[in-house]
Amino acid sequence: MVKERISYGKVEGWLTDLPEWRSRLETLQAQMDHIPGLAQRLELVNIHGKGQKNEAILNEVIRRLQVKEIEIPLLQAKIQVLETAIRGLHADEQQLVEYKYRMNLPTLTAAEKLNITLRSFYRLRRRTLEHLYRIAGGKDSILGLKDDLLDSEAT
Template identity: 30%
Template sequence: MKKSLEDKKVEQILKSYYEDKINIQAYNSKLSYYNQYKNMISNNEHGKEIQNIKGKIAEMNFKNKYLEQIIINLTLDEQKYIELKYKKNFSVIEIQDKMFIKERTYYRLRKKVINHLKKLLLQVD
């Protein structure tokens, strides 16, 4: 099945969303480390880096808030498909097995999700 350029763009946005979520977890971990050992670490030395990390987290959260709301409002099957495909990087066969669906249903679901997200994210009719 051939993917259009717009489909690929939507898929890239979804992949980027989950990469940002992983980065946010890493940044939060680093901040908690700083907080845990703040009495041993000179605040002047790392204060700028801490502010920088907080800024990056806020920026990523702001950038992804709209997509997050869209995903929350999808059906449970659509959410599960997105999670398996873009968060966990499962193959078509693995997704079919996990969701107990046939190949035709998989592609129908994929098309429905991509077209819906295309309309909302790329403002395409």
């Protein structure tokens, strides 16, 4: 059996992207609340205008509906997979994730907080990233999917 090569940078990217995924999800969900108002405006333009619907409003309603169907579920799944994978780590690995990736502490400071040498820190980091990669699904993980699916469909 050939051992799968792990991109540590990719896994670290997932960890550093997690707060952005959460913020993006929250923003997108807030935008969904405005769809009824946009749709109503679209109808008012049609009634009080010359029968022409405002294309900008129509395009925005369509874009937001696509976001609701594609991007929001993808972000929800990615956040859930990564948070579940983190919970599946050993306690020392979870602490490393907390200090290094959530709190963004410098490596030396994180090692000191973990009460380990720098050499031990790098071994623990490698083990943690490998463990996270396997728990999250490896090369077939949903975490590898791009966040900008809608952008690539629009072009």
